[in-house]
Amino acid sequence: MAAVAFRGIDKIYGKDVKAVDNLNLEINDKEFMVLVGPSGCGKTTALRMIAGLEEPSDGDIEIGGVRVNDVPPKNRDIAMVFQNYALYPHMTVYDNIAFGLRIKELKGLFWQLSHFSETKKIKTDIDNRVHEVAKMLDIEPYLNRRPKELSGGQRQRVALARAIVRKPKVFLMDEPLSNLDAKLRVQTRAELIRLHRQLGITTVYVTHDQVEAMTMGERMAIMRDGLLQQCDDPEKVYAKPVNKFVAGFIGSPPMNFMDATIVKEGEAILADTGEFKLEVLDNPAILGYIGKQVTLGIRPEAIFDKNLETHVKASTYNQITAKVDVLEPLGHEYVAYLNSGPFNFVATIDTGTKIKEAQSADFLINLDSIHLFDNDTELRIQVKE
Ligand code: ATP
Numbered sequence: 001m002a003a004v005a006f007r008g009i010d011k012i013y014g015k016d017v018k019a020v021d022n023l024n025l026e027i028n029d030k031e032f033m034v035l036v037g038p039s040g041c042g043k044t045t046a047l048r049m050i051a052g053l054e055e056p057s058d059g060d061i062e063i064g065g066v067r068v069n070d071v072p073p074k075n076r077d078i079a080m081v082f083q084n085y086a087l088y089p090h091m092t093v094y095d096n097i098a099f100g101l102r103i104k105e106l107k108g109l110f111w112q113l114s115h116f117s118e119t120k121k122i123k124t125d126i127d128n129r130v131h132e133v134a135k136m137l138d139i140e141p142y143l144n145r146r147p148k149e150l151s152g153g154q155r156q157r158v159a160l161a162r163a164i165v166r167k168p169k170v171f172l173m174d175e176p177l178s179n180l181d182a183k184l185r186v187q188t189r190a191e192l193i194r195l196h197r198q199l200g201i202t203t204v205y206v207t208h209d210q211v212e213a214m215t216m217g218e219r220m221a222i223m224r225d226g227l228l229q230q231c232d233d234p235e236k237v238y239a240k241p242v243n244k245f246v247a248g249f250i251g252s253p254p255m256n257f258m259d260a261t262i263v264k265e266g267e268a269i270l271a272d273t274g275e276f277k278l279e280v281l282d283n284p285a286i287l288g289y290i291g292k293q294v295t296l297g298i299r300p301e302a303i304f305d306k307n308l309e310t311h312v313k314a315s316t317y318n319q320i321t322a323k324v325d326v327l328e329p330l331g332h333e334y335v336a337y338l339n340s341g342p343f344n345f346v347a348t349i350d351t352g353t354k355i356k357e358a359q360s361a362d363f364l365i366n367l368d369s370i371h372l373f374d375n376d377t378e379l380r381i382q383v384k385e
Pocket of ligand 1: 041
């Protein structure tokens, strides 16, 4: 079992830089957990505390149910892959991968000379493991090359191989793909997911890239200013963000936010922006907000061209008329920059659209996926689950 847990973890640098603030988070055995958040939110610090490279100011770190605060890094049975993986330039790929195993498993030269058959067996075992991992990562043909004779992607795979070959209890990865170009990132992302399924090793992966977090994490923990905001599976975080920060951080293009007042018209509860009114469906928690200002959140993908056939049907309170400022073609869809009164917002529109820049057009909103946030707490207004 290699579950990892943060229990009431604080990390304070110097006198007053609170990098991690009362972090409570459990990462299950064999889980792929992504720590995500903007620069400086404390994710690297959290990862380094699991590794034992930083000491918590308060609280406990557990690996496999055992408190490891006092266990030195080398005895924690973890492997780390960083953005700046440093391969040994003078060693071949083979030696780079085998190096850690040789240090760990082959004792000094004197011991090797006096334990000849045991040494031979260990060396054969190391050789098998290096080849097995190199094959898995598609770098077997390069085992005799030096790092400078490889592409960036191949070098990154050698760094991964070096970590995997040790069969650690836990993998810690800190932005391991940031040095790769866009295409290679997508490819290596898929490779890492496949590897994780194959090896089933508990993995904690740090990134500031929400797309990476959404696509890779079985669960994702979103941090801000040292504080954990939400930890859930990606679908849940996208559909039910706990607050305005998470709602704006997850999703691309990001969620549109507008001021609105909650009003009651007959039986209908509406979010009234002054320019248009949208009906609030199935959210009894909103009853306490009638007459109050809230923040309305609409994802770009919840806005549809009224003249296109979609699953969203027109009703009294799900329509917006807006001017199209800019229409960006992405091939599979358009990103439309729209304007309605004081509001500028973004919509992703199907390629069949006839809307034109500088003209007004009618749009339908999928009311099932609008979000409302309390203006004081920034929490999403929702029925407690
Ligand atoms: P990034 O994505 O930019 O790496 P991060 O979310 O990983 O950011 P951390 O590196 O964990 O953030 O840093 C969290 C906070 O702690 C930041 O405000 C940072 O300036 C501060 N910090 C990190 N390391 C130290 C240090 N050794 N001494 C003092 N402050 C530090």
